[in-house]
Amino acid sequence: MAYVMSVDIGSTYTKGALFGYDENRTAPMELLEKSVTATTVEHLPAGFERVSAELMKSVPAGASRDISISFSSSAKGGLAIYALGIVPELTLKTAKLTALSAGGKVVGFSSYKLTAKDLRELEASSPDVVLLAGGTNGGNESFLRHNAKQLLRSDYLRQRATIVFAGNEVLAEEIPEELTGAGFDVRVADNIMPEIDAINPQNAREHIRDVFLQRIVKGKGLDVLVSKVGKSPNPTPYAVISLVEAISKYAPDFGEFILIDLGGATTDVYSYAREHHGAERVVYRGLPEPIVKRTVEGDLGMRVSAHSVADFVDEVTAQDPEFRRFIEIINNDTSYLPDDERGRAYDRLMAQTCIDMALQRHVGTQKRVFTAMGDAFIQQGKDLRAVSKLIGSGGYLSRADDFIYSGESMAGVGALSSGEQVYLVPQHIDYCRDSQYIFPLLGNLVDDLAERAVLTALESLT
Secondary structure (H helix, E strand, O other), X not given: OEEEEEEEEOOOEEEEEEEEEOOOOOOOOEEEEEEEEEOOOOOHHHHHXXXXXXXXXXXXXXXXHHOEEEEEEOHHHOOEEEEEOOOHHHHHHHHHHHHHHOOOEEEEEEOOOOOHHHHHHHHHOOOOEEEEOOOOOOOOOXXXXXXXXXXXXXXXXXXXXXXXXXXXXXXXXXXXXXXXXXXXXXXXXXXXXXXXXXXXXXXXXXXXXXXXHHHHHOOOOHHHHHHHHOOOOEEHHXXXXXHHHHHHHHOHHHOOXXXXXXXXXXXXXXXXXXXXXXXXXXXXXXXXXXXXXXXXXXXXXXXXXXXXXXXXXXXXXXXXXXHXXXXXXXXXXXXXXXXXXXXXXXXXXXXXXXXXXXXXXXXXXXXXXXXXOEEEEEEEOOOOOOOOEEEEEOHHHHXXXXXXXXXXXXXXXXXXXXXXXXXXXXXXXXXXXXXXOOHHHHHOOHHHHHHHHHHHHHHOEO
């Protein structure tokens, strides 16, 4: 039997798992051991070492030197990206999608010409990366030139951020040379929107990931782990999106699906679904959506974002003094787990609310309009009404065997009424969960053991 170890260093907990597999056949791997410890924020390798030492106890002595180790990290809050485009519905949207698919978090965005006020807000967001996009190839040049000149004014960005140029290829030498000559760290990627209605995020995504490896690895001792393990970490969301992409490739019969990763501070939504638009009387506006899409909601989470989530629950519950007390308890103690039925019911409500709101923001919309030819529908974004599989992952969803998400609470937002906007949310949901909480860990193994990782992930679903 061969062995492989995967570790994820989160902002709160460091988690790891040991898997075994038969090298002579492609089949699901066996989960041999799991371990978790509090993340040692001051020196990340300490928590990593505790987890890996615990996992190594399950490895036969003779096999210990041959174990492959992969790891990921969302410590330090992940990679902060500021998206800078031109037209909000086109290059700016593409820039945000690119940043999210690279496993980063979008801390700000701006369109058209960057003003002095915009520049101050950009600096205040403390980005690791500024994704400088705009203009199709051979198209608009003036906005990019203006925005580059504004960036040149910032000593803060010169010292602390990387500029990833991913705009009009006509300027792919001029602007990077100007920024580099002024002391900026600049990477040049392919245009993320080379033509109208065409998006090309892959190359920029790889450049952003490289920045993650160089910037995050230098912090809090991760460079020590790189030397020991012999490879660099993945951003945790990048690992998950890699697994989602691998499922679509190696398990096509599983079909289209949505993955919800619900954490204490954020809710990440991943969807694998082809576009469903172009039906009679439906007019699609905006860019086509990627087949694999990620969004992240920074105000939706089970603990750190509790006050924000409480604002979205129904009015009766929101005014319940017991519920408000519960919110204060979990806000002050983010590790708190209720041991009574009332508290567990509040947790279930919080989880349902996070999923409801995150799904509404992830999917597209349709709005009925009236024309001389009769009524029609304007669609923007991704139509997920036909997608039924929804996978729950993350600390709460993975362990909550008394929580089943049905989507019934969103029945109203997906029903057409006169002139109202509707959300293209799933109409029927078959809910399953990552009960072992191993999806992020399996995502780390996609580069080397993609098919085995996919088979293991699907077999683990409850």
